[in-house]
Amino acid sequence: MIPVAPTPLQHALETRWQALWRQAVRDPRELLAMLGLESQAKRISDAAVRQFPLRAPRGFIARMRHGDPHDPLLRQVLPILDEERIVPGFGLDAVGDAAARSGHGVIRKYNGRALLIATGSCAVNCRYCFRRHYPYAEDTAAAGGWREAVALIAADASIHEVILSGGDPLSLADHKLAELTAALRDVPHIRRLRIHSRLPIVLPERVDGGLLEWLGDLPWPTTLVVHANHANEFDDSVDAAMAKLRGIGVVLLNQSVLLRGVNDGVDALAALCERGFEAGVLPYYLHQLDRVAGAAHFEVGDARALELHAAIAARLPGYLVPRLVREIAGQPGKTPLVLAAADTVPAV
Numbered sequence: 001m002i003p004v005a006p007t008p009l010q011h012a013l014e015t016r017w018q019a020l021w022r023q024a025v026r027d028p029r030e031l032l033a034m035l036g037l038e039s040q041a042k043r044i045s046d047a048a049v050r051q052f053p054l055r056a057p058r059g060f061i062a063r064m065r066h067g068d069p070h071d072p073l074l075r076q077v078l079p080i081l082d083e084e085r086i087v088p089g090f091g092l093d094a095v096g097d098a099a100a101r102s103g104h105g106v107i108r109k110y111n112g113r114a115l116l117i118a119t120g121s122c123a124v125n126c127r128y129c130f131r132r133h134y135p136y137a138e139d140t141a142a143a144g145g146w147r148e149a150v151a152l153i154a155a156d157a158s159i160h161e162v163i164l165s166g167g168d169p170l171s172l173a174d175h176k177l178a179e180l181t182a183a184l185r186d187v188p189h190i191r192r193l194r195i196h197s198r199l200p201i202v203l204p205e206r207v208d209g210g211l212l213e214w215l216g217d218l219p220w221p222t223t224l225v226v227h228a229n230h231a232n233e234f235d236d237s238v239d240a241a242m243a244k245l246r247g248i249g250v251v252l253l254n255q256s257v258l259l260r261g262v263n264d265g266v267d268a269l270a271a272l273c274e275r276g277f278e279a280g281v282l283p284y285y286l287h288q289l290d291r292v293a294g295a296a297h298f299e300v301g302d303a304r305a306l307e308l309h310a311a312i313a314a315r316l317p318g319y320l321v322p323r324l325v326r327e328i329a330g331q332p333g334k335t336p337l338v339l340a341a342a343d344t345v346p347a348v
């Protein structure tokens with residue numbers, strides 16, 4: 001569901017965050033012009049734009065530095081020629097989701113947890129994301145009124161946590177989210193709800209009265225895992241959104257991806273963890289990049305990643321140090337990078 005020009009009726013019913021989402025910038029040349037970077041147009045890849053369009057909310061662009069071609073937020077969204085490089089090992093299903101899918105948008109590769117691919121939509125298109133190749137249209141949990149997903153969860157008493165992922169689950173309208181949780185209320189083995197969303201960072205207006213009302217009324221402890229990769233992604237509007245979420249008791253965590261040219265320095269990583277904490281968000285995961293085609297220029301080698309992680313651990317209190325992990329196809333959870341680098345998984 002890509003938001004297009006609405007009919008007059010849709011326009012009247014649209015919430016403010018939906019209007020802001022629709023007004024996101026899609027033209028890379030317009031984005032560069034907004035930043036006074038017209039001279040950088042030669043770096044744009046139109047082939048990359050066709051494969052995975054640019055999409056960046058205007059409020060997120062406002063946090064980019066004017067005139068800086070190396071801005072860490074710009075780098076996350078601008079489709080550039082580097083994406084056209086074909087690099088061995090960077091493929092289309094980097095995390096093995098095709099094999100783990102049980103149908104109907106439910107992924108059952110984590111013990112005790114069901115991960116729902118709620119929707120394929122996002123408010124921002126991150127160039128490093130595995131979503132750029134994922135065949136979402138075939139397989140989202142919300143598609144059939146959640147019925148199949150709810151039936152799968154209800155039938156498996158070992159599932160204690162439901163994770164809403166995507167795409168971005170908070171790109172769904174409040175009534176669509178409420179439809180799911182209304183059905184899940186009757187499932188006795190659910191103890192926790194978790195939402196993975198980048199929207200509270202890139203479009204904090206999403207955290208509006210309707211969303212807070214839905215969240216505040218849920219019967220389970222609820223965790224929101226946001227996704228910010230750089231301290232500059234936080235501003236007053238994000239702080240305000242986080243404060244409202246905390247105010248109704250939502251636990252806030254952040255996951256980041258280690259990205260070359262964005263946050264691959266000790267100062268940048270430490271600033272991200274500390275700035276997040278000021279907003280009320282604790283660091284959770286620092287992911288090694290999923291090896292998706294078109295994202296090789298973002299990769300940071302494992303040795304360097306471990307070095308950076310050790311350096312922030314030496315500088316920050318333990319609770320501000322994220323776990324450095326990699327997603328490995330077929331593994332029942334995240335793999336800490338030390339193990340992955342040693343290439344040995346101990347037999348239990």
Ligand SMILES: *Cc1c(COP(=O)(O)O)cnc(C)c1O
Binds near residue numbers: 327333
């Ligand atoms: C890893 C992962 C999870 C679940 O893993 P936890 O270790 O329980 O956090 C859920 N959603 C996404 C998108 C993940 O990458």
Ligand code: SF4
Binds near residue numbers: 121122126
């Ligand atoms: S799923 Fe997350 S990382 Fe991927 S494009 Fe959407 S917001 Fe970005």
